[in-house]
Amino acid sequence: MDAESYERELIGFALAQAAAAAKLALVGVLILVAVTWHDVGAWGVAAWGVSAAGTLLLRNRLIARPTDLLAQGRPAPQARRVLWVSSLVLSAVLASLPAAGLPHMETEVGLLVTLFFCCWGAAGMSSLGIVPRLYTSYLGVMLGGVALGWARDFTTSLSPAIMGGLLMYWLVLSAFGHGFSRRVAEGIAIRAENAQLVKQLSAANAAKTRFIMTASHDLRQPLHAIGLLGGVLARATSAEDIHRAREALSTALEGLQQLFSAILDLSRMDSGTLRPDLRYVPIAPLVARLDIEYRALCLEGGRRWECRAETAHVRTDLALLERVLRNLLDNALKHGGDGGVCLALSTPSGQVMLEVSDTGPGIPVEERERVFDEFYRSRDVTSAGMGLGLSIVQRLARLLHAELRMEFVDPVRRTGTRVMLVLPMAQPSDEQAVEPEVALPDLHGLRVLILDDEAAVLDATRALLEQWGCVVATCRSGSEVAGAVQRLGAPHVALTDYRLSPTENGLAALEALRAEQPEMGCVIVTGESDPAIRQRLADEGLPVLEKPVDPEELRAVLGLFRAMDD
Known part of the structure; x- marks a missing residue:
């Protein structure tokens, strides 16, 4: 929350509390009129009661306009001035009763009026305590009027003690007012922070819903095209029809791969698993x-x-x-x-x-x-x-x-x-080394063990690697690894999906084979975005390829293992 918004919240809270306290204050005026009617005199008390009630009502009308302006996001200085002036005028009007009337009251009535004003001053903390300087001034005028009345009463020896007590009471309440202001300010800050978090969560939820709906639509388009083209290929009778369908199928698959790659990139960036190498x-x-x-x-x-x-x-x-x-x-x-x-x-x-x-x-x-x-x-x-x-x-x-x-x-x-x-801008550094382009070696004869629980992925990967000249064996779980190795011979490299099933992963499935053949390379293929899993793979120090895998990237990685084997 910026400083201006924070100021609006504080002053708006004080104005709202002051307006809410007006009815209770009117009741207090009526009680004081009833208590002091006999001792001070009907005309004096009536005049004070009318002026106090009028000031309260006028104050409420005055603070209504700034409250509306604050709700519209207008600046707070005008509202602050209205709050200060109206509060100090009200305190002066209220304090005029004890200042002028206490010398004419019986001691018991005077003590009751003093107690009433002390309680009235404490209650003012709820509306004005948010502005400590204003509350201290408001309370000083109120209690000052009471102290002045006792100072003018020469008929009792209690005056010095009461005035000393009023001074201590003013100091204590002023200190409490500063603490109250801090607590309310913290509450306003927390409320604003919570409102911002709710707004962000609502926006994020709406964005997630919109993202899922749009992604589902955009994924459905190439998948629909692929399904139709599959039917065309199944019924094609001429080489020209087959060629056109294959080209269209390749275009649809390229679009699907681009969309998947973009969505995975967004996921990796949002989850923090993509870290730049600066x-x-x-x-x-x-x-x-x-x-x-x-x-x-x-x-x-x-x-x-x-x-x-x-x-x-x-x-x-x-x-x-x-x-x-x-x-x-x-x-x-x-x-x-x-x-x-x-x-x-x-x-x-x-x-x-x-x-x-x-x-x-x-x-x-x-x-x-x-x-x-x-x-x-x-x-x-x-x-x-x-x-x-x-x-x-x-x-x-x-x-x-x-x-x-x-x-x-x-x-x-x-x-x-x-x-x-x-x-x-940065200065040139000797740290940079220009990496030469790596020419892909011939993969002929490279023995590759492929581990994936999806039969379609196994078949497609096997066909691609055999096209490059690799010798391939496939398996779908850890229990099939030993049989695949027996058919293949000692693998040069194992290519495994990380997540094979809810209870098995590729690292665990190959653990025994890697222990028996430590010279065997291992490449992990995954679409995981879980930071804990990504960290575990990084700790293993194994090459990780992101789904969907680019064939040229896969060939480059396998080429590195062939180069190490040679």
Whole structure:
């Protein structure tokens, strides 16, 4: 809660309490009129009663307007002034009775009036104690009027003791008022925090529901297409029909894999299992590589392409940064109309700024927050897409400690979109080592044991590995491992799914085999996002591939084991 909102809450609480206490105060006025009527005189007491009741009613009318303004989010200073002035005027009017009337009262009546005002002052803490200085002043005026009345009464020797007691009472209640103010302030802060948490939880629940509904819809589309294409393939009679169906099936599977990968990326980022590997790296080579690739794509599509780059170093995860830039460039190509696309690297004011811009219709200002939501697509977008690209970009930018900005390319016409990624500049470091590209070796003869409880996954993986020249044996549980090894011979590497069943996992199923053959490699395939499981896999020090597995990534990992075996 910001300072202004906090101030509104405090003053609003005090005003509400003051309004609620007015009825009780009117009852107190009537009681004092009845008690002092005989000793002070009818006219004097009646005049005081009318003025006190009128002040209470007028005060309630005065604080009603500021209370409404505070509820509308207006600033609090005016309400604070109304509270201060009305409270001090009320205390002065109330204190006029003992100040003027105590010398005319019997001692017993005077003591009763003093006790009544002490209780009245203590009750005022509930409405004014939230503002300690105001409460101290209000109480001082009230008790000061009582003390003045006793000081004017020369007929009793109790006056000095009563005035001393009133002073002590004022000091004690003032101290209690400060403690009361702190407790109420803490309560208001906790209430505001709870309200914010409830709001966030409601928004998160709504976002989760929207995410599930949209993801279900988007997953259903390629699955529906795959089902239909399966029927086409089953009934195809010519080579041309089979070729067209295979191409369409490949496109649908590619879309399904992209959607799954995007959803898994979001899950990993939200669960904290994706951690950036921050290093000091030059950024110009990355921009040069993207320049070559996207220049060709733009030329092929008849689009203009521009790339400007300066030399700069940053501390970042280069792979994650590349994903951010690729998502932004892909968005610019899809939704940027038929105009140009620009990638720029500049170093303004000691910062590194990466810009991706297009000359399309632009993103309206009112939609710039929502475009980062999962599956959100602007109402002006007609091109295909899942609506996950910018959501992934925003999360990756946070991981990389980068600032994300968005603006119009042409602010006058409000067209074109420029997305800027700002990172702090870093000095070149000797820590960076350029990793050479790894050429995939021939996998012919590599003995691979595959462990997965899904028959379809086993068949597909086996077919792929045998296509690469591997010798493969498959099994679906730990009880089948020994038989598979007997058929295969000593495996060079075991490829296992982590979760085989509710009671068995791949690590446990291969535990005995790994103990017997410590030279055997082991690769874990998983879609788990549970931080505890991810940590356990990291502690094992084994290669982990994320589902859905990219075939080239799988081949690269198996190639490393072949290189170690050679």
